[in-house]
Amino acid sequence: MNRWLYDRAASDYEKKWASAAYDNAAIHGEVQAFASASLAGSKTHRVLDLGCGTGRGVRLLADELPSDTEFLGVDFSAGMLQRFSEWRALQDKELQNRITLLQQDIRTYAADPGADAFGLVLLLEVGEFLPGFSTAMQNVATRIAPAGGLIMTRPAGAWPLFFPSRKQSRSGLVSLLANLGFESPRFLPWRPRYELVFAVKRSGPN
Secondary structure, three states: OHHHHHHHHHHHHHHHHHOOOOOOHHHHHHHHHHHHHHHHHHOOOEEEEEOOOOOHHHHHHOOOOOOOOEEEEEEOOHHHHHHHHHHHHOOOHHHHOOEEEEEOOHHHHHHOOOOOOEEEEEEOOOHHHOOOHHHHHHHHHHOEEEEEEEEEEEEOOOHHHHOHHHOOOHHHHHHHHHHOOEOOOEEEEEEOOEEEEEEEEOOOOO
């Protein structure tokens, strides 16, 4: 059912991204700066966007990161990936070749022991929808190289009330990320429903 809903919603996502709530230059700068530092720290020029949708995260970073950066977008919605693919087809060949799209449940991908490690993982407006959030985050952490970065969102305001069994308190998320090998995360107010979370994976043993 959820996959069908996202397939149906894909055509309207561009309107969502163009709204004032999302088109925030200051926030974009914070995301881009953290992404650049994550790739430099991990020396791994690969970005994984889990639940990539129509590609907002990759679009935001594509022109700001080193020209050899590779992107992998994973989503379970064929409709979302089709929109992403349409945007990719309009880019120059060099960038097209650096973006790979994969239709798969992101929990399945993250749990694959043979999957690669990345210098940066994006998990935007996704976590609260994942059953077994702690286990899912444990698997996501294994996809991040030492000294690499994680950018995720935490439900804020009244939004967590819609996900009572998956509510992510700040203190709970700090504790979980620390146990998974991340330095103290930074929380950045974003939209009424969300705040951004930036966390760096420790380079040494947890």
